[in-house]
Amino acid sequence: MTTLNLSLTAEQRALKAGVAGVCARYPGEYWRELDQKREYPEAFVDELTRAGYLAALIPPEYGGAGLGLLEAALILEEINRSGGNAGACHAQMYIMGTLLRHGSEAQKQAYLPKIAGGELRLQAFAVTEPNAGSDTTKLQTTAVRRGDRYVVNGQKIFISRVLQSDLMLLLARTTPLADVARKTDGLSVFLVDIRQARGLEVRPLRVMMNHSTNALFFDNMEVPAAGLIGEEGKGFSYILDGMNAERILVASDSIGDGKWFVEKAVGYSNQRVVFGRPIGANQGVQFAIARAHMAVEAAELMRNKAAALFDASEPCGPEANIAKYLAAEAAWEAGNACIDCHGGYGYAEEYDVERKFREARLYKTAPISQNLVLAYVGEHVLGLPRSY
Numbered sequence: 001m002t003t004l005n006l007s008l009t010a011e012q013r014a015l016k017a018g019v020a021g022v023c024a025r026y027p028g029e030y031w032r033e034l035d036q037k038r039e040y041p042e043a044f045v046d047e048l049t050r051a052g053y054l055a056a057l058i059p060p061e062y063g064g065a066g067l068g069l070l071e072a073a074l075i076l077e078e079i080n081r082s083g084g085n086a087g088a089c090h091a092q093m094y095i096m097g098t099l100l101r102h103g104s105e106a107q108k109q110a111y112l113p114k115i116a117g118g119e120l121r122l123q124a125f126a127v128t129e130p131n132a133g134s135d136t137t138k139l140q141t142t143a144v145r146r147g148d149r150y151v152v153n154g155q156k157i158f159i160s161r162v163l164q165s166d167l168m169l170l171l172a173r174t175t176p177l178a179d180v181a182r183k184t185d186g187l188s189v190f191l192v193d194i195r196q197a198r199g200l201e202v203r204p205l206r207v208m209m210n211h212s213t214n215a216l217f218f219d220n221m222e223v224p225a226a227g228l229i230g231e232e233g234k235g236f237s238y239i240l241d242g243m244n245a246e247r248i249l250v251a252s253d254s255i256g257d258g259k260w261f262v263e264k265a266v267g268y269s270n271q272r273v274v275f276g277r278p279i280g281a282n283q284g285v286q287f288a289i290a291r292a293h294m295a296v297e298a299a300e301l302m303r304n305k306a307a308a309l310f311d312a313s314e315p316c317g318p319e320a321n322i323a324k325y326l327a328a329e330a331a332w333e334a335g336n337a338c339i340d341c342h343g344g345y346g347y348a349e350e351y352d353v354e355r356k357f358r359e360a361r362l363y364k365t366a367p368i369s370q371n372l373v374l375a376y377v378g379e380h381v382l383g384l385p386r387s388y
Contacts, residue, residue: 002312004305008074015071016078022047023082028352031084035210035355040164041088046118054092055116058100062108063116069245070307073252080256081263083352085359087211090253091123091161094246095169098189102230102238107191111167123161124168124194126216127239130157134372136171136236137183141218143172143190145232150174150190150223152199156216158366162202164212168192170223171239174232189235190227197221209358243367244310247320250363251303254327257360258296261334264353265289265341272341279341288337295330302326318381325373328363335360 008016026044034041048054056072058064065071072093079086096115099107099122114120132139141154152172162168168191175186194200199221205213230238266289269280279285303323309316335357339346346353364370378384 002308002314004308012071012074015067016074018051019048019053019075019078020082022051022053023079023084026084028083032349032352032355036349038206038210040161040212041085042164044084045089045121045164048089049118052116054089054118057093058096058112058116062100062112064112068307068311069248070304070311073249073303073307076249077252077256077259080253081259082256083260083356085210086253086256087209087359087362088161089123090249091125092121094242094249095122095125097242097245098169098229098238099191101241102189103191107226107229111191115167120166121164122167122169123165124159126156126159126162126168126170126192128156128158130155134369136239137187138177139171139173139187141170141172142176143170143174143188143223145174145225148225150225150228152190152218152221152223154218156218158205158207159214159216161212162194162214162216163204166193166195168194169229171235174235180233184236186233187235187239188232189229189238190223191229192221192223192227197223209355209362211362244306244316244320246367247324248303248306248310248316250367251299251306251320251323251327254324254331254360254363255296255300255303257331257356257363258292258299258327258334260356261331261338261353261360262289262293262296264351265292265334265338268345269341285341288340289334292330292334292337295326295333299323299326299330318377321368321373321376324363324368325370325377328360328370331360332364 052065053075055064056067056075060066076086076090115122129139143150143152170190170192171187173186174188177183180186199219201217203215205215207213269285270278272279302319306316306319306323309319338353339357342351342353345351375387379386
């Protein structure tokens with residue numbers, strides 16, 4: 001049975017302190033300016049990479065730290081708790097898992113050491129499509145084998161960090177949906193070298209938060225057959241295999257956001273005096289912050305449970321999904337409490353609350369909507385009839 005530790009080890013506390021030290025060199029002004037210009041945090045990501053934090057999950061034999069998922073989760077949590085945006089760099093941690101678990105030894109030797117050392121960035125994950133959305137089996141991007149290459153045609157939407165990446169993980173249909181026994185068959189995963197891609201058009205999308213989001217268009221883009229990850233047609237299972245890690249890491253983003261909002265709200269409510277006393281003495285302010293704090297604490301416990309199960313190689317689908325759901329809700333509740341206690345200042349850019357509020361809202365929708373998590377729990381945990 002997996003043991004769930006309720007306190008961090010000395011090594012884990014040192015890890016968080018190290019990340020906090022990096023984040024301290026990138027204060028609110030840094031993130032605010034990037035948000036205004038819709039720019040990628042190159043300096044921040046470079047420093048995290050040089051310090052080895054983005055290679056936390058890569059095994060030592062490939063140049064990484066070989067840490068567990070909980071340690072990776074703590075890194076992302078600390079970035080957001082410090083006022084930054086881990087969304088700029090978290091994808092590499094869970095995308096890398098597909099290569100590590102299902103790539104050939106030649107692929108791992110070719111790419112993982114360079115990813116760990118910062119020579120290559122793997123930050124883009126091309127799955128979502130305009131006409132498929134959450135129904136991944138209905139995606140329409142095709143990859144047709146022609147000799148020693150695959151020819152890719154189609155489009156993707158809401159794909160982040162393509163212009164800031166060297167490599168991209170791509171899910172495409174290699175066998176038509178009408179020709180497969182199961183709708184999850186016939187999908188394949190490719191590792192695409194963006195630097196060499198021809199027939200790929202990237203159109204940046206301006207969205208609510210600074211997330212380096214794009215639409216992609218493939219027009220006879222060629223991918224070497226050596227870029228196929230694992231077996232042709234088995235890609236859907238490979239993607240699913242990494243989703244528990246993704247849920248746990250994204251939950252950690254939200255937990256960090258929730259803690260930032262609570263700490264910000266507590267600090268402001270203690271020093272803001274109205275009608276002769278700190279506004280934190282008013283139950284209308286105090287109780288909202290207290291509820292948010294409790295929600296964040298509960299989400300953190302579920303995240304830790306999910307990560308412990310994952311690191312023990314035990315099934316953790318329910319826990320990973322529940323952690324993502326609870327953390328996103330907790331961050332949103334904390335964000336609302338923080339804005340409410342700040343009043344008009346909560347909407348002022350210089351306080352960073354409105355920026356963090358926009359960033360936190362993303363995780364109620366991505367990488368999976370809250371309703372789909374509820375549907376998963378209803379069907380696969382509670383045994384209720386399938387709802388979709």
